[in-house]
Amino acid sequence: MLDTASLRVAFGVVAVTLLVLFYFVAYRTSRSAYCGWWCVALLLFIGGSAAYVLDGTSHQVWANPLGSTLMVGGVCAVWAGTRSLRDRPVLPALFVVAPGSTLLAAVLDDPAANDWAGGGVFLAWMTSAVALASWELWSVRPAAAVLLRRERTFSPAVRTMAVMASAFSAYYAARTVAFLTSGPDGDVFERFFGSGVTTLFTTVLLATVSFGMTSLSFERETEELRTRATRDGLTGLLNRQEFMRQAAAEWRSRARNRPGADGCLVLADLDHFKLVNDTYGHPAGDYALQAFAATCRGVVRSSDLVGRYGGEEFILFLPGITPERAEQVVVEISTRLRQTATLNGMTFPTVSYGIASVADSVDLAQAIEQADRALYEAKALGRDRVIRSERLRQEHEQA
Incomplete structure (x- = not known):
């Protein structure tokens, strides 16, 4: 040795x-x-x-x-x-x-x-x-x-x-x-x-x-x-491509194993976001996007999907919950967002939401389309509000 x-x-x-x-x-x-x-x-x-x-x-x-x-x-x-x-x-x-x-x-x-x-x-x-x-x-x-x-x-x-x-x-x-x-x-x-x-x-x-x-x-x-x-480099959320990939996989799993199960898809858009950039500068706009992303992560469940859909628009897939519960979730996001500290006296932008029920949709693309129409309606009615696609459909049917 x-x-x-x-x-x-x-x-x-x-x-x-x-x-x-x-x-x-x-x-x-x-x-x-x-x-x-x-x-x-x-x-x-x-x-x-x-x-x-x-x-x-x-x-x-x-x-x-x-x-x-x-x-x-x-x-x-x-x-x-x-x-x-x-x-x-x-x-x-x-x-x-x-x-x-x-x-x-x-x-x-x-x-x-x-x-x-x-x-x-x-x-x-x-x-x-x-x-x-x-x-x-x-x-x-x-x-x-x-x-x-x-x-x-x-x-x-x-x-x-x-x-x-x-x-x-x-x-x-x-x-x-x-x-x-x-x-x-x-x-x-x-x-x-x-x-x-x-x-x-x-x-x-x-x-x-x-x-x-x-x-x-x-x-x-x-x-x-x-x-x-x-991941989106600014917010850390899923980027659009990855969100669509994961949401499509979850959608297929839901259709195969839990047909008729509750679930909602949400489109969110920060109101008058261009005004934030023009008034306070792009760093303030970036801060607003990051704050919204952080607030979403703090409210949604680990099983939910949250992504940046593009610009100031975000997308959420909330499986297993009703439209009523989805509305409560986005209201909670907006409530917490209003309590977030701002930079240099910046007025934090409000948020408009469109919610679509996956039970009413044939596929993911249709759910996104329904949520987008609901979001457009929320914007048209004055912003800073939540519109659910089934309410929009019922109003059109009654009209």
Whole structure:
């Protein structure tokens, strides 16, 4: 079996190789924060491993404290990377407190004679930082799931990294307990948690996580491309093409499995929107569109579809509800919209709605046509109102 020094050299070679491959394959193409933090972590691990090679020499008085400090800095970088996956801010103080306390403990613990100077503090920080990184990974939700308000889901790459981080944290927790109970020279610690075993375990972890990070980078790029293809760039709602695709699929499913089921299609149009742009500028108009989209997301159910139909016009597909309930939904949207803060004293535009019942429609195109006629009537009657297509039809029949 290889001695500890040889294993550390091998670990350094593997880490350097992974850093080079990861930098050119993943980071340079994505420039993502989590890839950047993983590059920083690998650099710190490489530095720590290089310092540990001097263990047992006259240089260990500074090399071992430096190695421990760099290793703790590396796991802090891992934690920062996992936080960036959730768009959470990095905690700069962590990079002062954790490595700083590790260095101080090692320096005060006779590093010239004690191979494990400051070992308790070092192991505690390694365990804590990796445990926090593991928790962050288990809490990650893909961007698509956030937009669609789905329950927590995991990509294969994130799941793999979460499992590995949990295993690594559990290993270091057991290592800390063994160190505190039997000491670094104890039989249990030396056999199961010694430097050689830990170096092998960490090498496997680095390789697995690096490949996981690369896979995650590609997943995120693919997800971003999919989002650009299916989402409106300004509001984050479904674009017209994707809305029609999903609504048509839902319509076919309803016709096949739930014939005669309730459901409504709604067209909404922001009143006098051109006046908003002309009076307050296009940024104010963009804000109005974004506010309406956010209000819709806050009112409708996760099973409903909301899209930007074009310009200041929006479309909603509300399966399984009656026209009366659909009217309540759009009234709630307008009520919340009136309570939204505006920019620079801007008067928020009112909204007109046309509602069509899918039960009265042969297909999706006909439902849109009926909702459009109802919307046109709402505009003609003075705007800022809701017209249902069946009421419009009844009035025409009575006339």
